[in-house]
Amino acid sequence: MIRYCQLTTFVIGSIFFSANTFSQTKNISPAGSRMISSDIFGLFFEDINYAADGGLYAELVQNRSFEYSPTDNKQWQALSFWEYITPGFSYGSLQIETNTPVHPNNPHYAVLNSEHVGTVPQQNNGQPLPSSITTGRPGVGIKNPGFGNIITKKGERFHVAFFAKQLSVQPVDLFVSLQDPKGNILAEQKLTIDKKEWNKYTATLSVTAGHDSTQVVLLATSKGKIALDVISVFPEHTFKNRPNGLRADLAQLLADMKPSFIRFPGGCLVHGDGLGNMYRWKTTIGPIEQRTEQKNIWGYHQTVGLGYYEYFQFCEDIGAKPLPVLPAAVSCQNSGGTWRIGGTGQRAIPLEEMQEYIQEVLDLIEWANGPVTSTWGAKRAAAGHPAPFNLQYVGIGNEDKITPEFEQRFTMINNAVKAKYPNIILVGTSGPFHSGEDFEKGWAVANQLKVDVIDEHYYVQPEWLISNQYRYDKYNRNASKVYLGEYASWGNKLYNAIAEGLYMTGLERNGDVVSMASYAPLLAKDQFTQWKTDMIFFSNSTYYLTPNYYVQKLFSTNAGDHYVDKVIVKNNADSLQAGSCVYDSKTGDIILKLVNAGKQARQFQLNLAAFKKTASVATVTQLSGDADAENSFRSANAVAPVTSTINVSKKFNYESPAMSLTVIRIKTK
Template identity: 40%
Template sequence: AITVDPATQGARIDRTMYGVFFEDINRAADGGLYAELVQNRSFEYTTDDNKSYTPLTAWTVTGGAQVVDDDGRLNARNRNYLSLDAGSAVTNSGYNTGIRVEDGKKYDFSVWARAAGRTALTVSLQDSGGALATARQVAVKKNGWARYRATFTATRTSSAGRLTVATADAAALDMVSLFPRDTYQHEPNGLREDLAEKIAALHPGFVRFPGGCLVNTGSMQDYSEDSGYQRKRSYQWKDTVGPVETRATNSNFWGYNQSYGLGYYEYFRFAEDIGAMPLPVVPALVTGCGQNKAVDDDALLKRHIQDTLDLIEFANGPVTSKWGGLRAEMGHPKPFHLTHIEVGNEENLPAAFFARFTQFRAAIQAKYPYMQVISNSGPDDSGTTFDTAWQLNKDAKVDMVDEHYYNSPQWFLQNNDRYDSYDRSGPKVFVGEYASGGNTFKNGLAEAAYMTGLERNADVVKLASYAPLFANEDYVQWSPDMVWFNNHASWGSANYEVQKLFMNNVGDRVVPSTATGTPSLLAPITGAVGLSTWNTSAAYDDVKVTDADGNTLLTDDFSGDAGQWTHTGGGSWAVQDGQYVETSDTAENTMVQAGDPSWHDYDLHVKAVKKSGK
């Protein structure tokens, strides 16, 4: 029996308790959440970034063209441009399979261009089957850089589109861009709608960004410091704001390039659009994630501390301030209401980290006493480094400590009581990254069970986010992930459904309860797995399952009128090692299988089919 005394009030649960953690890992940003369809739009890829890259990665030239870096460049942070010979053309292949366009939808093309005389650009969209839209003419009118635009309306749907820019006379091109008109909430320089909607549907309390290892690895120097045009830089917010054509490309810890088109302004705007608290992470001048080095450069540390103060001014400062003014220029005069900031990520050198963290915190709280400055406890959930970090956090009376753990489902089930014994007078806890090692139902269930322990301890655990959030199925470097996608579809995992359930049902208070008796063991899940639908009305006859393109995968009869079930896929299934395994092969089973590597090829749409005449 479970006994609940409604008169006893437990801990208050903050509305912000469950959130999301976005990191550009698994190509989650460019070719993912950031809606830009052109890859390497500014010809900035280099072999130093990644051995497979050149300045013409994702481009093919017909005729003559050279990538040029000279005084005629667009600006100091966008150094390369393409010099295209008269009568030549250049074609971009987009990300993964190509450029995704949908029949009837609008796509906005833009390019920075200049030509010695006037020239006409012909811009077209096509795939191997021919044109995907009517080609557009763009007149380049001057010998100085200017931005030119055109709009396409797609006449077919394709995930393998190509964008071609051809020129009659010689022309220089940079920042060749194609955006779907339908970005999330129609924001300019916006986000891919289905991916943003999946996050929005969670109703997250906060968005932690931009990393992760992305933040505290690589050079801590600025793009142009030491005249080296630093690549492989840690994520530094000033690189990512202002007009997109002035944001220098970077190669990141996860081995590929970031355009920074999705930058700090876009993160703040997205958090605001979905009603979530923004929670940025800045580097603490300790290089983590296996590299474990402290950066000993006092001037650089001071610069990063000042950058962090400037970040707060960018988020909250008046429009008359330098950085608040930039925010206003970018389109958001009102503040973003930043209240929490994290310094450092998973730091493995507690003493070196604390020597730097305390300087950040002192400077931040001197200027912005209301800011909560979040520290961390390193990469492990226990051990000497963890204990040392926690002791330092307690001694320094830190507001909140970020803990990360990636463990087995068993660990999550066995550690439900982890926070029952945490010191109530010490720092609060932010579980900034956690996952139980898989995307199966069993993992989701173990995480759900664990989250009841987080919630029971809502007086100590203030924030929690599953990690990582996104994976592009063609570039998976970390799995499991909460939401998966390719060029034309996205799908949430079992873990996503668990997060959605908790985030959409955040209670006000914990109601203390006690349980007696021995719960019976759950039987292992075996047998039929299928799709069941309940007929609510006599007007409906069948249930139809289609894929994303509307092709019927099956139609099943309701066995009677209203108040009847229909079942599909009722073949033989078993759970082995936490995966659903198909043990008999019928078309129906193949369609609805979960846990199999091919399951996500199906984007299923279930429709009730009306009886004729009703």
């Protein structure tokens, strides 16, 4: 029997009933309402499906630091995605060295030796040569195609930065350019490498003609030898124009959802493929040349250019609370691919190293919240953010196998954090499924330790969501709160999204128990997708939004802080019909969500008697269509919500179309 119905009753304290989690009422709340979490709908970001490098992170150069290796991908090595070029019949050499790196955390760099710079001939025996030979400038260099292809448009500007040092007696002239595949120069700038120690060089390139397969080229045009590393190209326009920033269009899509929080950086990425691959937050802050790159558990590479500072900055930029998730001092139980044989590859940090690891967790809180006079607060300030980030939530663990080793280490971390930072809300874990051994053991640990919030995960068929829409009605109101950190139905058709919307009405109804929820995964790159259900699909040039995205956005942009019963009257015996009514005390708006997951229209009776004065006209936003409809790159708007207005009264009926989510927003006077 699942133990979430049998938890011992206890009171966590006032933390969930403070301004941190529940809004303070500004307007008079309606009769019969109850407070629910104001943080209920947020986002979960994991670097899966090339969501970070090559995706949300706006860096255009792939393998910018020459740190790719067969550990990331068996076909990769330090020069992967770089091509050695010698236009104009020039010659020289290219090699990777590790003797004197820019920083020990970034050990590999390229050494480019320009031995002879030739000329570009126009004819051979009197016959014209092809443009691929006659175009461009002679020299010895390297070029990079980016993550698949780099899109440039006329008039765009790009910021280039790289580290270099002069290894030869004489300085070396180096042209940095953007070129098309034929070598036509779209933008360029000349620099002279004349420092004997590592030096950062920068340039700004203005594109005179765009191309959909632009390449980054560094070309030595004089004799000499130089070392190169951390070759970076960013569009000038990133989200909020942040340096080392985010791809503007994708970041804006997330901002438009108005999430109350963002959980990051994963997922399975957090506890990693073995202890050496765990995501350690301290190696992801500071200058990018000092960060420690490593393999991605999903089969590629992570530069951690999108690191903890950037995650926290993005949360602040869009008004979302940060929810960093740290390993619970154990690696993923599927380390080494043991999921294929059903074994456990979980490894635990030795107990003699636990105090050092616990300090790492405590240091994160100081880094986020400490004054500039503190050790880690000073590091935050040095990065450009003297004000605290006001961290409230910290997650410990992700879908871990609830072993004795896990339980012992989680308990040590929990007790240490609560002793030093009692107001931090800790989020535990209950394994990867909605039931079963790890689920029960995870809840038992939460019950024993009185963990603030426990993170539930499940990916299911849409029918499961419909059948279990009353799941949280049965939960103990005085036990740990629930964070539904990862959930989705298996698919991106409208039916999947509507089933999710139906289930979400149950999350709102139980918003006093379910304090947070986030769909997963968030982003998936075209042709690099490892997970078959995602919210946003993108390429280097465009994106499309799934019906699932629209459902999540309709809930997150229409959240409330009070749930109001007895407003929506429906056939309770009909599992394909669901609804919720919330009240937003900040705006005074009544928000009705009506879901019909069936093939015929359904009637809802709506009674606004709990509200003293209501407007006579309401805004209606509706997502509806064929159950099998879905969006794609070719038909990005095949399924999209439509907004209109209707007349309303204290009591009125509403006919909900087949396969639909309808949001009715009514102002009070």
